[in-house]
Each structure stands twice: as structure tokens, then as C-alpha cells.
Amino acid sequence: MKFSEDIDNVVRESNAFDNDFFANCHDESRKVHINDITRMALNWYLVTKHFGLSAQEYDALLARRLKYASGKKAKILQDLLVESAMISGDDLGIGHERLYTENGGAEIPHNEKLHYKLWGDMTKTLIKRAQDIRWPISFPYGYGVPEDEAERKKAFEKADNKERQDQLVKDFDIGYLDGLNILNASATGLIHSSTYDLVSRIEDEFTSLEGGVAVYQTVESIAYNIVVAYSDLMKRVGSGEMFTERDLVYLEIHKPLEKDHDTQSTSMIDLADRYFGQRYRPVIETKVRELSGLFGQFWEGMNDIVFKGETREPTS
Numbered sequence: 001m002k003f004s005e006d007i008d009n010v011v012r013e014s015n016a017f018d019n020d021f022f023a024n025c026h027d028e029s030r031k032v033h034i035n036d037i038t039r040m041a042l043n044w045y046l047v048t049k050h051f052g053l054s055a056q057e058y059d060a061l062l063a064r065r066l067k068y069a070s071g072k073k074a075k076i077l078q079d080l081l082v083e084s085a086m087i088s089g090d091d092l093g094i095g096h097e098r099l100y101t102e103n104g105g106a107e108i109p110h111n112e113k114l115h116y117k118l119w120g121d122m123t124k125t126l127i128k129r130a131q132d133i134r135w136p137i138s139f140p141y142g143y144g145v146p147e148d149e150a151e152r153k154k155a156f157e158k159a160d161n162k163e164r165q166d167q168l169v170k171d172f173d174i175g176y177l178d179g180l181n182i183l184n185a186s187a188t189g190l191i192h193s194s195t196y197d198l199v200s201r202i203e204d205e206f207t208s209l210e211g212g213v214a215v216y217q218t219v220e221s222i223a224y225n226i227v228v229a230y231s232d233l234m235k236r237v238g239s240g241e242m243f244t245e246r247d248l249v250y251l252e253i254h255k256p257l258e259k260d261h262d263t264q265s266t267s268m269i270d271l272a273d274r275y276f277g278q279r280y281r282p283v284i285e286t287k288v289r290e291l292s293g294l295f296g297q298f299w300e301g302m303n304d305i306v307f308k309g310e311t312r313e314p315t316s
């Protein structure tokens, strides 16, 4: 078995690849609220922005190594750089003109096609719509107040917290979104702790050759699942009228792109394996496992936000 197949399995068997959040996104019987989806979208904005821009830094790292390499290592670095540049270039919206044109993105200028910007545009539509809806919003703990005092206290705390989050969505200044990053985002009060853990790990890993390969492998193996889950989720909240085709361009273009990225990142694993040799395999495997774990926690966080932590099997 090729090393990349082992590594693929590490991701596939983790909660990063399949989880309650994805299942709930596909389950039409699950009720969703626009405030919660808006919150989720803000969290994903940070992940996709820091991933996409850190990938560009990783290209530079590979280029620097290649400049001073020779022989077999130079050849491998050259291949790694090309694979990385293809994925990271896609994330800047470079190339694939027809794909954008066919999915409502014909008018988007090049400097607005950066993928995190496309996601940000859809997020702005969500924020605006969430802010248009009038109070009051639904009572968060459902019917009746629990009799048990401890339970009641917990329910009220949850309700208070939810009310505070809803208020923060209402108060969010849309002009603030483009400048949002992992260092200033806590001011929004809307970012989940798992988002910080995930994003800072992605940033760290992209500063080393083996770490970057691990990030790509993890992200690109689950990316298709992410996009189809988000698509179903947005269909439910948008109910066909809220989003324009332009808003949904991020989701549509990624469906075909992620299939390619999956193949490209898998070949990067085999290239890294040749570069470092077999003794290095545990290092890459550990990184992929840990990144998958962080993604799993992130989806659990998003499941808490959007689906109140409901598991995929309805509890009776």
C-alpha cells in the first residue's frame, strides 16, 4: 500500500471527514436559524482566509528551498511547488474562467475572485438578511422552564448566551468583515474557540515543508464534503430567493475543483515521502491525524452553533 493511501485513511476515518454537522446539513428535517448560520459563516471566513493566504506563503517556502536544491531533491521540490501552486492559485481565483462564467461569476473582477472574498460576499448577504429580521426571536430553550433548579439555571444560562450571540449578529458592522482576521476577530464575540485552535495550527504547519503537505492533505480530502454540506445548508436558509447566483459562486466552483485538489494533495504526500524517506512517515502521519482532530472539533463547534449539538440520530 502506498503511503498516501494510509494517510488518506487517517483523514477518512476521522470526524473531519464525516460528522454530525455534515449529516445535519443534509437532513432537511433539521431546523436552522439565519443568526446561527451567519455565525458559522463568520467562523468559516477565518478558516478559508487563513488557509488560502497561508498557502501562498507556503509556495514561497518551497520556492526558496528549490532555489538552493540540486539533484533528486530539486526535482521533488519542483513537483511539490507546482502542485502547491496549482491548489493555491485556484484559491486566488486564477484560471478556470469557464467555471466561474458558468456559475454566475462572469462579472467578478480578478481581484475579487480570491476564494475567501467570495465566501465573504455570501456572508455579507447573510449578515444583512439576519439584521433585517425583526425581533423577537424564538425562545431558545423551547417549551416550558425546567423544574429542577440546576437544570433551570443551565437553561437560563444557555438562553442568555444565545440571546447575547443573536444580539452580536444584529450589531455586527458589515464593513468590518473584509479586515477580519484571527488576531482581531475576538472583538466580534462570535468566534468559536475551536476556530482559533484550527486556524493557528494551519498557520503553524504551513511554515514547514512537511506541515504544509499535511495541511493540504487534510483540507483537500474533506473539502468536497464541506462544500456539499454547506450547499445543502444554504439552500435551506436561502429557500431559493435570498442568495443571488453570485453569492453561491464559491460553493458551485468548489464542487469540481475539490476533486482535483484531492488528487493533487495526495500526490504531494507521496512526493514528501520520497523527499524525506520512509523513516519520516510517522511525522507526517501525526500531523495529519492532529489536523483531522482539530477539524473534527471545529465541525463539532459548528454543530453546536447551527444545530444545538444535535447528533445525527434523532433522540426520542
Ligand SMILES: [Fe+2]
Pocket (backbone or CB within 6 Å): 090, 091, 115, 254
Ligand atoms: Fe478555494
Ligand SMILES: [Fe+2]
Pocket (backbone or CB within 6 Å): 220, 223, 257, 258, 261
Ligand atoms: Fe481545495
